[in-house]
Amino acid sequence: xxxxxxxxxxxxxxxxxxxxxxxxxxxxxxxxxxxxxxxxxxxxxxxxxxxxxxxxxxxxxxxxxxxxxxxxxxxxxxxxxxxxxxxxxxxxxxxxxxxxxxxxxxxxxxxxxxxxxxxxxxxxxxxxxxxxxxxxxxxxxxxxxxxxxxxxxxxxxxxxxxxxxxxxxxxxxxxxxxxxxxxxxxxxxxxxxxxxxxxxxxxxxxxxxxxxxxxxxxxxxxxxxxxxxxxxxxxxxxxxxxxxxxxxxxxxxxxxxxxxxxxxxxxxxxxxxxxxxxxxxxxxxxxxxxxxxxxxxxxxxxxxxxxxxxxxxxxxxxxxxxxxxxxxxxxxxxxxxxxxxxxxxxxxxxxxxxxxxxxxxxxxxx
Numbered sequence: 001x002x003x004x005x006x007x008x009x010x011x012x013x014x015x016x017x018x019x020x021x022x023x024x025x026x027x028x029x030x031x032x033x034x035x036x037x038x039x040x041x042x043x044x045x046x047x048x049x050x051x052x053x054x055x056x057x058x059x060x061x062x063x064x065x066x067x068x069x070x071x072x073x074x075x076x077x078x079x080x081x082x083x084x085x086x087x088x089x090x091x092x093x094x095x096x097x098x099x100x101x102x103x104x105x106x107x108x109x110x111x112x113x114x115x116x117x118x119x120x121x122x123x124x125x126x127x128x129x130x131x132x133x134x135x136x137x138x139x140x141x142x143x144x145x146x147x148x149x150x151x152x153x154x155x156x157x158x159x160x161x162x163x164x165x166x167x168x169x170x171x172x173x174x175x176x177x178x179x180x181x182x183x184x185x186x187x188x189x190x191x192x193x194x195x196x197x198x199x200x201x202x203x204x205x206x207x208x209x210x211x212x213x214x215x216x217x218x219x220x221x222x223x224x225x226x227x228x229x230x231x232x233x234x235x236x237x238x239x240x241x242x243x244x245x246x247x248x249x250x251x252x253x254x255x256x257x258x259x260x261x262x263x264x265x266x267x268x269x270x271x272x273x274x275x276x277x278x279x280x281x282x283x284x285x286x287x288x289x290x291x292x293x294x295x296x297x298x299x300x301x302x303x304x305x306x307x308x309x310x311x312x313x314x315x316x317x318x319x320x321x322x323x324x325x326x327x328x329x330x331x332x333x334x335x336x337x338x339x340x341x342x343x344x345x346x347x348x349x350x351x352x353x354x355x356x357x358x359x360x361x362x363x364x365x366x
Contacts, residue, residue: 024316026354030347031331032322039295039324040213046327047104051344054107056114062134065126065149071135073146076101076122077154078114086159089191089360090119091353092151096169096326097199098224100129105168105196105326108346112353119160123150125171127228136236138229140259141170141202142275144178155189164192164356168326169299172198172290173277179288180280192287192359194352197299197326200281202272204300206252214298218251225254278305281312287359288315291348293323316355323348 036042059077064070080088091113095103101122110120124131126139126146151163167175172195179186179193199205209218226248233240240262248254256268265271273279290309292301309317320328328348344350 024358026358027318027351028347030320030323030328033329033331033345036324036327036329037322039293039297039322042293042295042322042324042327042329043217043297044324046324046329046346049104049327049329049345051104051108052111054111056110063150063153065143065146066135066137069136071126071137072131073126073134073150074101074124074129074131075150075154076124076129078110078120078122079158080114080117080119085119086161088117088119088162089357090121090154090158090160090163091356092121092123092147092154092163092165094123094147094165094167094171094174095125095128096167096171098128098221098228099168099171100124102129103168105346105349108344108349109166109352112344112349113356116353116357118353118357121150121154123147125174127232132228132231133235136239138232138259138262140255140263140271140275141173141199142177142263142271144174144181147174147178148182151190152187155187161189162191162360163189164194164359165190166194166196166352166356167198168196170199172196173200173202173275176200176277176281176284176288176290177275177279179284179286180277180282182285183280183283184285186286190286192289192356193284194289194291194355195277196291196328196348196352197293197296198277198290199299200277201300201302201305202276202278203269204302205298206250206255206268206272208300209298210250210252211298217298221251222248222254225251225258229258278302278308281305281315282308284312284314286314289352289355290315290317291323291328291351292317292319293325293328294319294321295323296325299325318351 056078061075062072101124126135176195260271330345330347
């Protein structure tokens with residue numbers, strides 16, 4: 001049975017299990033692999049599902065995102081030939097918590113988008129991708145300004161005329177947050193945005209991550225977050241200290257004792273409120289796609305946020321019964337565009353590419 005439903009500013013367009021008659025050409029029905037029909041198996045399989053190695057020419061580029069403290073981020077760029085580069089769609093991709101530009105979903109999207117004729121920028125958040133020494137700060141879900149800095153940097157550098165941004169999980173929150181903060185003042189070259197499994201309701205999602213059935217995910221995040229914080233304390237001992245922190249047993253506790261303390265927030269609740277895209281999604285004014293699986297183990301969308309998304313005519317919310325967290329492994333192979341030979345079982349990645357190409361006005365990236 002098909003499992004895709006679409007919500008728009010007028011509410012449900014099609015009941016779950018059906019596509020609307022006026023189905024947009026970039027959207028296909030999502031049917032999960034038969035043996036991956038629950039959120040946990042989709043999530044785990046999606047994390048370990050092997051892809052072909054990304055074999056594209058790459059330009060590793062440093063971007064200063066905060067002149068006040070010299071913070072820099074690392075971007076891996078894949079450019080179309082220079083004579084056509086500026087006019088091609090450029091897609092900036094943002095990974096999730098404790099991911100990097102080498103995260104498998106980022107590489108999967110890059111392969112499909114580049115094959116379709118688009119430029120691709122794989123952005124690392126601060127400290128990620130081996131850049132702990134490049135900034136004295138931590139990274140967190142509120143740093144949407146870093147995406148803005150990267151976008152403006154490459155637009156100036158290459159004269160780019162058509163740009164879009166997409167993010168997964170924490171990266172999805174950052175992308176949606178920036179789109180909301182820009183509102184109707186987005187630069188004319190910024191054409192569209194996508195959030196896949198976005199952590200837009202940070203409080204609800206952090207609490208869900210601590211539920212017993214999700215403790216394996218939370219423990220994995222905590223191990224990596226604490227290891228990173230210890231590295232930062234060694235690199236910047238005048239700024240960070242591990243003394244007196246005590247045992248940290250949840251991501252919320254990490255954000256309360258470490259993220260908020262060292263990033264200018266009063267506590268975890270203040271951080272979650274100020275950094276959550278949910279606070280500003282009603283202001284989004286560029287075409288935006290949100291892909292969300294209802295069986296995602298730990299991303300939660302509140303009724304209030306869902307209502308904001310439904311009422312915003314610039315946003316298309318596509319929710320599926322299955323798909324897990326950032327997985328969406330489909331029964332049949334998916335194509336980013338019919339013009340390329342790139343295909344995989346990753347429905348969200350192919351849908352994202354097709355949506356952005358459509359929003360840019362071309363089906364082949366040209």
